[in-house]
Amino acid sequence: MAENNRAVQKLKEKFAASIIDVVEFRGEVTVTVAKAAIIDILLFLKHSLQFNQLTDLTAVDYLDKKEDRFMMVYQLLSIANKDRLRIKTAVTEADCSIPTATQVWKTANWLEREVFDLFGITFDKHPDQRRILMSDDWVGHPLRKDYPLQGPDREPYKGRLS
Amino acid sequence: MATTETMTLNMGPQHPSTHGVLRLVLELDGEVIVKVTPHIGFLHRGVEKLAEHRTYHQILPLTDRLDYLAPMSNNLGYILAVEKLMAVEVPERAETIRIIMAELTRLESHLVWLACHALDIGAMTVFIYAFRERETVMEIYELISGARMTSNFFRVGGLSQDVPDEFVKKAGDFIDAMPGYLDQYEGLLTTNPIWLKRTVGNGVISAEDAIEIGITGPALRGSGVDWDLRRDDSYSGYDKYQFKVPVGENCDTFDRYKVRLVEMREACKIVRQGLDRLKPGPVLADCPQVCYPPKENVYNSIEGLIHHFKIASEGFYAPEGEVYQGVEAPKGELGFYIVSDGGNKPERLRIRPPSFVNLQAIEQMSVGSMIADLVAVIGTLDIVLGEIDR
Numbered sequence: 001m002a003e004n005n006r007a008v009q010k011l012k013e014k015f016a017a018s019i020i021d022v023v024e025f026r027g028e029v030t031v032t033v034a035k036a037a038i039i040d041i042l043l044f045l046k047h048s049l050q051f052n053q054l055t056d057l058t059a060v061d062y063l064d065k066k067e068d069r070f071m072m073v074y075q076l077l078s079i080a081n082k083d084r085l086r087i088k089t090a091v092t093e094a095d096c097s098i099p100t101a102t103q104v105w106k107t108a109n110w111l112e113r114e115v116f117d118l119f120g121i122t123f124d125k126h127p128d129q130r131r132i133l134m135s136d137d138w139v140g141h142p143l144r145k146d147y148p149l150q151g152p153d154r155e156p157y158k159g160r161l162s
Numbered sequence: 163m164a165t166t167e168t169m170t171l172n173m174g175p176q177h178p179s180t181h182g183v184l185r186l187v188l189e190l191d192g193e194v195i196v197k198v199t200p201h202i203g204f205l206h207r208g209v210e211k212l213a214e215h216r217t218y219h220q221i222l223p224l225t226d227r228l229d230y231l232a233p234m235s236n237n238l239g240y241i242l243a244v245e246k247l248m249a250v251e252v253p254e255r256a257e258t259i260r261i262i263m264a265e266l267t268r269l270e271s272h273l274v275w276l277a278c279h280a281l282d283i284g285a286m287t288v289f290i291y292a293f294r295e296r297e298t299v300m301e302i303y304e305l306i307s308g309a310r311m312t313s314n315f316f317r318v319g320g321l322s323q324d325v326p327d328e329f330v331k332k333a334g335d336f337i338d339a340m341p342g343y344l345d346q347y348e349g350l351l352t353t354n355p356i357w358l359k360r361t362v363g364n365g366v367i368s369a370e371d372a373i374e375i376g377i378t379g380p381a382l383r384g385s386g387v388d389w390d391l392r393r394d395d396s397y398s399g400y401d402k403y404q405f406k407v408p409v410g411e412n413c414d415t416f417d418r419y420k421v422r423l424v425e426m427r428e429a430c431k432i433v434r435q436g437l438d439r440l441k442p443g444p445v446l447a448d449c450p451q452v453c454y455p456p457k458e459n460v461y462n463s464i465e466g467l468i469h470h471f472k473i474a475s476e477g478f479y480a481p482e483g484e485v486y487q488g489v490e491a492p493k494g495e496l497g498f499y500i501v502s503d504g505g506n507k508p509e510r511l512r513i514r515p516p517s518f519v520n521l522q523a524i525e526q527m528s529v530g531s532m533i534a535d536l537v538a539v540i541g542t543l544d545i546v547l548g549e550i551d552r
Contacts, residue, residue: 025483026246052373055488056514060501075486075499075514079373079389086486107376110522118210133203133551142211149215 030086051076057111059119063145069093097122118143179282179537182547198525205551213511217477226312228549232271235491237316243487243498255443256320262436265429270299271492279541319447337430361416365527365539376519379494384410384418391490415542477506515549
């Protein structure tokens with residue numbers, strides 16, 4: 001079970017107040033944490049628990065589905081322990097920013113630029129916060145749920161007519 | 163006192179050695195690179211956004227078009243993620259054919275890499291040879307799926323159809339001949355003084371730096387990290403196959419070249435093992451809520467036709483939850499992260515492309531070297547803009 005996971009136990013010992021939720025689904029452990037502690041937790045995971053690679057960093061938009069609109073997702077990999085862990089933290093629309101993970105892994109640089117580009121979440125102290133996939137003069141953030149599928153100035157897509 | 167200024171030079175997006183539509187802005191001191199700023203996104207098609215509006219079966223053709231040099235590896239990664247989400251068991255024959263095709267795809271992708279990498283550095287002959295062999299893999303693709311590149315062959319729960327009888331012979335003949343071809347390439351390159359001058363000591367990145375910046379796949383193994391998802395985080399039954407994982411020592415372009423060549427030889431062995439254990443049997447799981455019905459039912463019974471229509475139009479509803487599946491694609495770890503809200507379309511489909519993350523290292527690997535060495539670095543990273551830009 002997720003509670004017996006070594007990394008989860010250590011996290012619970014050290015950051016008891018910041019752990020919001022621990023879920024295991026299909027053998028994958030997901031830990032949801034408070035935004036304020038995210039960098040401390042990532043640093044601890046990297047340096048004390050050998051999660052040395054940040055496999056992926058992305059966001060999910062839960063518009064009208066959850067109270068806090070965005071969820072940041074960090075997929076961690078420990079090459080030494082052959083272990084994976086997913087860390088999530090909620091970001092609200094009102095305070096749409098989060099400290100950058102580039103101070104923990106260099107990988108985060110482009111991945112955070114992509115999240116900034118496509119979701120409009122800003123990263124505090126990011127060394128190079130520019131759009132990456134869309135052009136510099138693009139307006140809007142395409143992966144937001146309220147961004148129309150067929151582009152700006154088009155009616156929102158309501159599903160196939162058939 | 164004479165002063166020197168750096169010069170800014172634009173390279174790409176139409177430059178032949180940038181392997182697609184990669185644009186690099188170089189800051190140069192003479193011919194020495196001071197800074198590299200990559201600009202990507204010219205091929206952005208919004209695959210992740212599109213996926214949110216399609217059923218799980220309908221997303222599959224989009225994945226062919228990510229890394230278009232390795233379509234079946236992309237199919238495999240996506241299909242495995244959906245199967246994990248739906249907890250579907252795949253029949254043994256389908257699993258074996260998937261592995262055979264994934265390894266043939268690895269051969270194909272590495273052949274294109276070798277061809278273009280060698281061409282960039284000036285070895286024209288290798289290009290012609292490697293594309294000759296690649297053509298055979300394309301023919302096998304066409305034989306089983308009807309398409310040379312956009313295969314769309316795997317299905318959730320198995321395969322779209324069984325392979326024709328001549329598949330085993332064609333694939334077998336190819337991998338029996340392949341080691342000889344690899345000897346040919348190696349004869350042209352491995353001890354070639356020009357090749358050595360251009361690759362040894364080029365694009366060095368240490369193991370720690372490579373992990374830190376997120377490099378995966380052959381580029382990571384070239385830096386001496388013994389890590390292969392097929393062995394260390396096994397999926398799709400790879401744990402039943404015997405193969406070696408090559409590892410480099412000097413972290414340079416030459417070691418990455420050697421690693422990929424050994425990988426091609428190992429891929430041949432995996433295909434051979436797969437062909438040997440291929441037994442007759444179903445190629446699609448018996449899971450009517452999720453899978454398409456077999457084609458003969460669709461053509462010959464009204465129930466089968468309705469079933470097919472239902473799956474094709476409405477799809478299936480996935481349980482609420484999230485899964486991540488990483489596979490060892492030819493270029494590195496290709497990951498699919500699916501968030502499901504219980505609907506028949508994913509709430510979010512995130513594709514973790516290996517080339518995107520690997521390309522980030524280009525600056526670290528090329529600053530201080532010449533422009534011509536940068537071309538070798540682009541080749542050795544083995545990037546495909548289709549999956550970088552998505």
